[in-house]
Amino acid sequence: MSFSPAGKKQLAAxxxxxxxxxIVLGLSARVNEFQEFFFIADLFPLGxxxxxxxxxxxxxxxxxxxxxxxxGRPQFRIPLFAVMTIFWLAFNAFSSSRWRFIPLxxxxxxxxxxxxxxxCHNVQALQGFVWIEWLILLAIxxxxxxxxxxxxxxxxxxxxxxxxxxxxxxAGRNQHLNGFTHYA
Numbered sequence: 258m259s260f261s262p263a264g265k266k267q268l269a270a271x272x273x274x275x276x277x278x279x280i281v282l283g284l285s286a287r288v289n290e291f292q293e294f295f296f297i298a299d300l301f302p303l304g305x306x307x308x309x310x311x312x313x314x315x316x317x318x319x320x321x322x323x324x325x326x327x328x329g330r331p332q333f334r335i336p337l338f339a340v341m342t343i344f345w346l347a348f349n350a351f352s353s354s355r356w357r358f359i360p361l362x363x364x365x366x367x368x369x370x371x372x373x374x375x376x377c378h379n380v381q382a383l384q385g386f387v388w389i390e391w392l393i394l395l396a397i398x399x400x401x402x403x404x405x406x407x408x409x410x411x412x413x414x415x416x417x418x419x420x421x422x423x424x425x426x427x428a429g430r431n432q433h434l435n436g437f438t439h440y441a
Contacts, residue, residue: 264422282306284383301348320422329420331405338398345391
């Protein structure tokens with residue numbers, strides 16, 4: 258069974274999250290390598306991006322391998338992405354408060370200090386991308402919640418018993434045409 262139209266949109270959102278997460282992982286690794294993995298504010302994006310990468314990879318593998326995995330259902334995905342959104346918000350706020358002391362114009366760093374100037378650019382890029390990642394996570398959470406509630410209110414209660422990537426609104430209605438399948 259192939260992905261539904263809603264599943265394809267979900268897959269596109271996960272692909273965007275995956276790309277931004279890889280960028281955050283690379284930038285945070287470079288920033289931490291420069292500072293020898295010392296500052297906790299710089300370690301948070303690294304740890305969260307690794308965690309997000311593992312979770313997202315597992316979700317995509319489960320979606321591809323198991324057509325009706327519990328991990329693909331909205332009652333699993335919505336809380337999972339809500340918790341990830343909260344963690345990214347909290348740790349981004351902490352890291353951003355620490356990064357505010359980095360001078361905005363990296364060009365103000367003398368050209369003799371090319372490594373420090375490069376680090377400054379990396380931190381600024383990292384600061385932007387961690388917030389972009391948070392926005393994508395928030396959008397996925399809100400869109401999934403909104404879609405699930407809308408489908409449930411339209412009488413498509415089977416949204417809670419199927420994977421979102423393979424959910425088709427009309428599928429649940431056709432099952433109730435035969436009275437015996439309703440009680441099965």
